[in-house]
Amino acid sequence: MKKILFAASEGNPFIKTGGLADVVGALPKYIDKSLYEVSIMMPLYQCIPERYRKKMKKVTHFYEDMPREQEYIGIYKMKESGITYYFIDNEYYFAGNAPYNQIYEDVNKFAFFSRAVLAALPQMDYCPDVIHCHDWQTGLLPLFLKVFYNENAFYSNIKTILTIHNQKFQGRWRIDDIENCRDIPEKYRYGAMEAYGESNFLKAGILYADQVTTVSETYAREIQTPEGGEGLEGVMREVSEKLLGITNGIDEEEYNPKIDKNIPYPFGVGNIAEKKKDKKALQKEMGLKQDSKACLIAIVSRLTQQKGFELVVSVMEELLQTEHVQVVVLGTGEERFQHDFSWFAQKYPDRVSANIGYSEDKAHRIYAGADMFLMPSQFEPCGLSQLISMRYGTVPIVRETGGLKDTVEPYNEIWQTGNGFGFRNYNAGEMLYIIRYALKIYQEQPKAWRAMMKRCMKRDSSWQSVTKKYENLYAKLTD
Numbered sequence: 001m002k003k004i005l006f007a008a009s010e011g012n013p014f015i016k017t018g019g020l021a022d023v024v025g026a027l028p029k030y031i032d033k034s035l036y037e038v039s040i041m042m043p044l045y046q047c048i049p050e051r052y053r054k055k056m057k058k059v060t061h062f063y064e065d066m067p068r069e070q071e072y073i074g075i076y077k078m079k080e081s082g083i084t085y086y087f088i089d090n091e092y093y094f095a096g097n098a099p100y101n102q103i104y105e106d107v108n109k110f111a112f113f114s115r116a117v118l119a120a121l122p123q124m125d126y127c128p129d130v131i132h133c134h135d136w137q138t139g140l141l142p143l144f145l146k147v148f149y150n151e152n153a154f155y156s157n158i159k160t161i162l163t164i165h166n167q168k169f170q171g172r173w174r175i176d177d178i179e180n181c182r183d184i185p186e187k188y189r190y191g192a193m194e195a196y197g198e199s200n201f202l203k204a205g206i207l208y209a210d211q212v213t214t215v216s217e218t219y220a221r222e223i224q225t226p227e228g229g230e231g232l233e234g235v236m237r238e239v240s241e242k243l244l245g246i247t248n249g250i251d252e253e254e255y256n257p258k259i260d261k262n263i264p265y266p267f268g269v270g271n272i273a274e275k276k277k278d279k280k281a282l283q284k285e286m287g288l289k290q291d292s293k294a295c296l297i298a299i300v301s302r303l304t305q306q307k308g309f310e311l312v313v314s315v316m317e318e319l320l321q322t323e324h325v326q327v328v329v330l331g332t333g334e335e336r337f338q339h340d341f342s343w344f345a346q347k348y349p350d351r352v353s354a355n356i357g358y359s360e361d362k363a364h365r366i367y368a369g370a371d372m373f374l375m376p377s378q379f380e381p382c383g384l385s386q387l388i389s390m391r392y393g394t395v396p397i398v399r400e401t402g403g404l405k406d407t408v409e410p411y412n413e414i415w416q417t418g419n420g421f422g423f424r425n426y427n428a429g430e431m432l433y434i435i436r437y438a439l440k441i442y443q444e445q446p447k448a449w450r451a452m453m454k455r456c457m458k459r460d461s462s463w464q465s466v467t468k469k470y471e472n473l474y475a476k477l478t479d
């Protein structure tokens with residue numbers, strides 16, 4: 001039995017800010033248990049809900065020499081959905097009411113976390129075959145393995161994988177100000193760990209991990225280009241032999257309209273008409289007009305530049321000139337988008353609802369009750385929301401970039417194929433044109449629309465069909 005350890009900064013259901021948590025919380029459940037035992041290690045944030053914290057059992061604690069002082073490292077564990085989670089405790093680093101705070105705090109915090117993961121292993125008498133790292137927060141781990149443990153027999157067979165969920169975030173800060181990196185020899189600190197005069201945790205991971213993956217095939221290509229590389233395109237091209245794009249799945253147990261406890265009227269492909277009742281309930285919940293002719297367009301997202309909402313805001317007024325269009329937004333993020341969507345909701349209370357905040361159960365009701373899901377991302381490594389919406393028969397309208405391009409097949413009126421709508425250029429006019437085209441199909445060709453909803457629901461977005469690719473990687477690294 002091979003042992004795989006995920007090291008990550010968030011994971012469902014304990015702590016989530018985006019799709020990374022979905023992936024970390026779901027993927028391990030679907031890896032073949034007869035071949036691999038997957039465990040997960042993450043920080044014991046103080047903001048993890050008490051209902052989980054009180055179930056955790058202490059494994060051990062110890063003190064480790066680190067640049068600041070001898071640091072306390074506590075290890076806790078609990079099982080969730082058959083997977084063992086380990087939590088690294090240190091109140092100095094993991095206090096506060098959110099997992100991420102200021103970047104200058106975060107770089108030091110995650111340098112500590114990556115060191116603590118490695119230091120904890122012999123204390124637990126647990127030697128994984130592969131450490132599977134996720135994003136910049138664990139990017140330094142493969143470098144620490146090389147720099148601090150190269151001659152230590154305990155660690156000598158451990159292989160590493162780095163999965164990039166978002167190349168935009170790299171762990172950049174003034175190198176000399178990162179306390180927990182001070183003892184890394186200069187050759188590395190100003191070598192692998194540096195880019196453009198700043199620290200770059202992601203770059204260190206890319207160079208030192210045995211294998212690098214990202215979350216869709218198109219994104220794997222995009223990050224090797226100046227447009228998508230976020231400054232690291234040269235490094236990406238250098239390691240292209242060990243780079244692989246594996247498109248994410250979704251947890252089809254969690255997102256299942258047939259048994260979803262969060263939605264008032266469960267439904268499946270066989271009784272898709274029930275979805276109308278969810279729509280009506282959603283309109284009521286959101287304070288929208290109970291207009292049976294309305295087409296309800298949904299957004300559930302982090303409200304950031306990446307997600308393309310400047311396009312939406314700039315054509316919102318025009319879009320609302322079309323009769324029977326309603327928009328529901330659920331999200332938090334940049335002030336400007338929160339403000340703009342709230343403003344439209346105030347101006348058009350019957351037709352726009354802006355829910356500024358984070359709510360798991362509301363998200364489910366929106367996925368279930370809406371007709372269309374809008375995701376005009378500037379870039380999108382994979383995107384899970386479009387997959388979730390499809391599972392609920394909510395037709396996605398996306399910009400054709402990264403994983404959105406790989407997962408949404410544009411509607412073809414002649415062949416009656418496709419499961420959504422796409423536009424190519426990052427341009428508000430182009431987006432509006434496609435939304436209007438989708439509205440036309442929705443209003444004038446209800447039969448074709450229903451068939452498309454069914455194609456969406458039948459799309460295989462399960463992890464089962466993806467995990468083989470990860471298993472092959474684990475096998476390749478450990479054989």
Ligand code: ADP
Binds near residue numbers: 017019357382385
């Ligand atoms: P990203 O990870 O870039 O934010 P993804 O599409 O991969 O984008 O994943 C987003 C995940 O976060 C989805 O599960 C989505 O439903 C969820 N999500 C985003 N914003 C909210 C919110 N305000 N409330 C509830 N869930 C949200």
Ligand code: GLC
Binds near residue numbers: 381
């Ligand atoms: C990141 C990306 C998103 C992806 C998610 C999970 O947050 O922005 O596109 O789906 O990670 O891999």
